[in-house]
Amino acid sequence: MTLHITIDPVACDAYGYCAELLPEAIVLDEWGYPIVDGRPLPAELVALATRAVRDCPRRAITVTRKTRAS
Amino acid sequence: MSSSVREAPPRSELHRLLGHPIDLAGHVATHGPLAVAMGEHTSWQGALAASLEASGLAGRGGGGFPSSIKLAAASAYRHGGTLVVNGMEGEPASDKDKVVLTRAPHLVLDGAQFLAALCRAREVVVCIPTGRNGVAAAVQQAISERAVARYARVSETIVRPPDRFVAGEESALASWVDGRDGLPVFRPDKSVPLRIGKRPALVHNAETLAHIALIARHGPEPFLARGLAEERGTCLVTVSGAVAQPGVVEVDRGTPLWDIALRGTPTEPAQALLVGGYGGNWVGPQHFATPYASVSLRTIGASAGVGVVAVLGQSTCGVAETARIARYLAGQSAGQCGPCVLGLPAIADDLARLARGQADGGLMARLQRRLIEVDGRGACRHPDGAVSLVRSALDVFAGDVGAHLRGEPCAHWRHLSSLPFPRPITLT
């Protein structure tokens, strides 16, 4: 079971807070929108990811659980 | 006027969508009544599900998703939902759904009735965009015939959503029918059903439903008798572009691409075929013999998409055509997701510069980077289709791209384009 970052592209308005908090996992494109590579979230970044989820003004970022089967 | 002594077509013709009588009486004489085909007990539902799985029918709306799987998910719905017939066909180069709704409306509606019974939906809603009044009239006529004869099991109504490219995306369509904004919905988990009101909704392409109606009535054998081992059955394809007889043809799956193009009588040698629609792929002459079937097309990086084969003649510039399509697709964005709203016009701008021979030094690198960045980052597949088309263009028209990069605008690009758009698209 792994944790993954999911970005809702409709809700996202390119505030960029998630990329500030998680530069190891999120990169911004030239227009300020987050690019996520789909890799599992390492344990040491989970606390920062939780903060990013709370800080996003549009609630566009979430952390989801994926089982190996899905 | 009654045609009860009409002969049923031979078994070998039972797969065909087109060419059967359009009126209700003729339809029933050809295929038998709906009630008998549905049966009175529940075991016919299992038989239908088994038939669909045996047929291997995949969706004809662009996603190509196996209908049996989509159906299995739908059967788990609690009853009372809505079955949506997707007749939107936002693709300008595609006419097949208009044709199947106009010339085989009872097949489409029967397919909807079968599915509605299977997933216990309580209504069938047919979506035909505003502006296509001829199609709507034909379907309305069929619905009225069925109402008079008390033929249909659940109610059938027509609704007229706006005519936009993304309006036919299934979550956007369900959203519009539900009275919401009619824009695609972000669905990270596609197994969660779409909703209209508080009830589940199942959206199916019109052509797919017509096939389902035939398979439900006559079993999967006529369908399985056509096509290749790799992919059985038939489908409708719109042939357009540099052809003398553009239109919709009914072909077996697995027909070589060029044979499909020949049905339209190309007017000049072809430098490429556009396969799958404006969100599809260009295919070069070395692949013209590829069978029109999912696996074969995938090996050349293409897919059947929405059933379009368009011929690009030698006297037109492939780069310019791609630039025009990209400009059109950019304008058709739903406007919800940054990478699509901002990325597609940027890509279209660069392609226009390339087509005019005004490329700057960083154009190719910038274009490639944006293609990677935009791909897959919208709520729906609209940007993905545009990226796929542009990537295939850079590959198939590599020679022209090189010339344009050297500042040599293609000598042919002022020729009239042969690809259709709802409104003229400029290359400025």
Added chain:
Amino acid sequence: MNSTMFWYITRATGIVTLVLLTATMVLGLTTTSRARARNWPGFAQQELHRRFSMMAMVFLAIHVLTSILDTYVHIGWAAIVVPFTSPYSRFWVGLGTVAVDLMAAVFISSLLRSRIRPSVWRGIHWLAYGCWPLALAHTFGVGTDAGQAWVIALGVACIVSVLVALSWRLRSTARRAATLSAANTEPNPATRLLVTSSAKGSLREQ
């Protein structure tokens, strides 16, 4: 504690709440994206906005409590949440009560944020814009110190900073809307090099 102590605490915490509310407004109005400098930690500003609002609530709670415990004037417990029921300075205290109600609504909706629809949360948050002018009016309407020079100067400073932040926010929003709509317009079929499509023979209609 005697009445005078309560009175002093009420006045002091009132002023502090106004300042904290102003800071919250300014931090909230200027959290829009992209237009900030590359090294500016937007997430930190967002978190500061939240913390300032919570501090404002703490000071507000003390302010409300001491104002009621102060028996020199009668305000009554009901006036905490029901506006315009205070026997003392009914109107101006009432404005403060409305501000309290709005702040409570924002706070509760933020606690329940994951359970309510985003549009509902945003609607309530928009109402919070009303807190600040209400607090300002309440300060100068009820406030014992309203006549003092430093309080007036403070009030002016609060007004100016919020107006500046508001105008910045409006311009930033307009710029963003312009970028998005410019990107999404279909091009005019007017200009030169018009390459039209040939739809001859197509089954497409109307």
